[in-house]
Amino acid sequence: DVCLANMPPAVPVVRPPSIEKEPAFLAFVSGLAIGAASENLEARSEAINFILGQSQQPERKCLSSAVKHLVLCGGTFPEESVLRETGVKEVDSVLARVAATVPTDIMPGRCEPTNLSLPQRPLHGALFKEARKAGNFRPVGNPYTFDMGSVHVTGHAGQPVDDLMRCTKLSPLEALTTCLEALHLAPTAPDTLETKPFKGEDPFIIDDFPHVLFSGGHESEAHEWRPSADGKVGTLCVCVPAFHRHPAIVLVNINDTRDVRVVDFSSAKIETRTEFVAVSTMSD
Numbered sequence: 001d002v003c004l005a006n007m008p009p010a011v012p013v014v015r016p017p018s019i020e021k022e023p024a025f026l027a028f029v030s031g032l033a034i035g036a037a038s039e040n041l042e043a044r045s046e047a048i049n050f051i052l053g054q055s056q057q058p059e060r061k062c063l064s065s066a067v068k069h070l071v072l073c074g075g076t077f078p079e080e081s082v083l084r085e086t087g088v089k090e091v092d093s094v095l096a097r098v099a100a101t102v103p104t105d106i107m108p109g110r111c112e113p114t115n116l117s118l119p120q121r122p123l124h125g126a127l128f129k130e131a132r133k134a135g136n137f138r139p140v141g142n143p144y145t146f147d148m149g150s151v152h153v154t155g156h157a158g159q160p161v162d163d164l165m166r167c168t169k170l171s172p173l174e175a176l177t178t179c180l181e182a183l184h185l186a187p188t189a190p191d192t193l194e195t196k197p198f199k200g201e202d203p204f205i206i207d208d209f210p211h212v213l214f215s216g217g218h219e220s221e222a223h224e225w226r227p228s229a230d231g232k233v234g235t236l237c238v239c240v241p242a243f244h245r246h247p248a249i250v251l252v253n254i255n256d257t258r259d260v261r262v263v264d265f266s267s268a269k270i271e272t273r274t275e276f277v278a279v280s281t282m283s284d
Contacts, residue, residue: 005183008209010228013257014150023259025067025251026148027051027102030109030157030216031075031242035090043247043265048094050249050263052101060263067251069148070102073216073240074109074157083113088127096130099137107142109157109217117194118159118186119143119203143185143204151254154206155214160186161239162217163193172239173222176215180206180226180237209235211257216240221248225258236260 029051032044046055051070055061077083077091098104106123108114114121122139131137140146143156164175167188179185185204189195195204211233218239227234236257240250247266253259 004181007183007228008207010230010233011150011152011209011211012233013211022255023066023253024255025063025261026151026153026212026254027067027070028073028214028216028238028240028250028252029070029243030073030218030240031244032072033075033078033244034094035084035087036078036080036244038244040244040247044243046265047243047247047249047263048098050265051098063251063261063263067102068254070098070104071144071214072104072106073144073155073214074107074112074142075217075242076106076109077112079111092128092130095128095137096134099131099134103136103138104131104134105138105140105144105146107140107144107157107216109142110159115196117196118156118189119196120157148254151211151257152208153212153214154185154210155212156185156216158215158217158240160188160193160204161215163188167192171222172215172218173224173237176213176237176239177224177226180210180213180235209233211235212252213237214240217242218245220246221250221262223250223260234258 049055050060050064053061053064055064078087108120108123114123120142122141125132125139145154161172161175164170164187179187183206185206186193189204213235218241221239221241223236223238225234225236236252238250241248249263251261
């Protein structure tokens with residue numbers, strides 16, 4: 001038997017009445033692998049244009065104008081044994097353009113140039129000579145916790161979920177919701193998941209009530225809304241797809257975190273049409 005902790009007290013989301021009906025999106029994208037040669041090159045270009053507000057489709061352009069913050073949750077660099085200078089420059093150039101448009105946080109993933117074990121340190125600023133000139137660009141660690149207004153967001157680039165799946169028959173979303181129920185971002189650490197030695201305080205414990213819990217680098221997008229005990233607020237658990245597996249950007253409306261949109265750039269879609277997935281209470 002497993003005894004799980006009780007959720008910390010739910011914290012209500014405070015919204016100015018004037019903006020309650022206006023969407024303000026937090027965008028998640030994982031596994032862009034900028035500079036890698038792949039069949040997703042066109043989709044990757046369209047995704048970057050979407051973030052820059054340069055989409056040729058009016059619906060997408062309108063949607064991108066409501067994006068207020070971007071989180072790159074792992075896999076931004078190609079998975080290569082040797083980091084090429086040309087590849088670094090291409091990533092830097094793209095992120096400089098993106099950060100000039102929208103505040104951008106970049107997290108490291110499993111195969112990126114930082115320490116392998118969790119918590120991972122932020123990617124070094126020397127990799128982003130142009131992007132770091134933008135005041136809105138910020139390399140951050142993995143896991144990563146931050147606030148957008150009164151919305152508390154926490155998550156990682158996917159390693160804890162992958163390791164939990166390796167030890168169980170859970171789906172990525174089931175593994176992520178298990179982390180929420182356990183109030184621990186990395187339940188299998190340090191037994192089967194590489195982590196730094198720590199003494200005293202466990203860096204993976206979820207102390208504060210999260211309104212959004214995310215995990216990057218998965219086969220496909222999935223999400224689920226978990227209401228709090230009083231039913232007034234809740235936690236959105238969202239699995240962000242690795243772009244080379246499912247070319248999509250996930251948008252979460254911070255004014256109503258039950259509202260999730262998936263912008264799909266898959267070549268399987270007619271004219272890479274945007275697919276909007278509106279959340280009610282649970283993902284399909």
